[in-house]
Amino acid sequence: MNVCGYIPESINEGQGLRAVLFVSGCRHACAGCFNVESWDFEAGEPFTEEMSAAILQDIIDNPLLDGLTLCGGDPFFSPEECTAFVRKLRNLCPAKNIWAYTGFTFEALMRQPKLRELAELCDVIVDGKFEEERKDVSLPFRGSSNQRLVDVAASLKRGVTVEYVLR
Numbered sequence: 304m305n306v307c308g309y310i311p312e313s314i315n316e317g318q319g320l321r322a323v324l325f326v327s328g329c330r331h332a333c334a335g336c337f338n339v340e341s342w343d344f345e346a347g348e349p350f351t352e353e354m355s356a357a358i359l360q361d362i363i364d365n366p367l368l369d370g371l372t373l374c375g376g377d378p379f380f381s382p383e384e385c386t387a388f389v390r391k392l393r394n395l396c397p398a399k400n401i402w403a404y405t406g407f408t409f410e411a412l413m414r415q416p417k418l419r420e421l422a423e424l425c426d427v428i429v430d431g432k433f434e435e436e437r438k439d440v441s442l443p444f445r446g447s448s449n450q451r452l453v454d455v456a457a458s459l460k461r462g463v464t465v466e467y468v469l470r
Contacts, residue, residue: 325374327347
């Protein structure tokens, strides 16, 4: 897996103050995507154990962070590597929440075991492809009106997709 960026503190990719990891690689090819450079699976640099450890330490050392957001590209095109990283973060910082952006729908994630495993480690998933004709800059934390903020725990508990309510 490659990563094409890391932001130690952001308020744009989820609620609260967040560390953001941009995972390289996406096959959705959404027209109007804000991060076309991230589609290339070779973009950026390899996500080494050293980089993983440094980012985890960065998150541990910042008491102001609410959590981590996985962006891209699409982290669900690298599910094994992202799952391993998020598991480490969950073990080290159980109070931090995890958001992830994906062009897959939540329902599609639930049908594929490797994708489901990563999804179940997340608190909120912003799902669905960006649709340029449905672009809406007034929506918090998403770019088009078809995209949803999915409350993962509530969705798993109820067996239906439940939208996350911003607090």
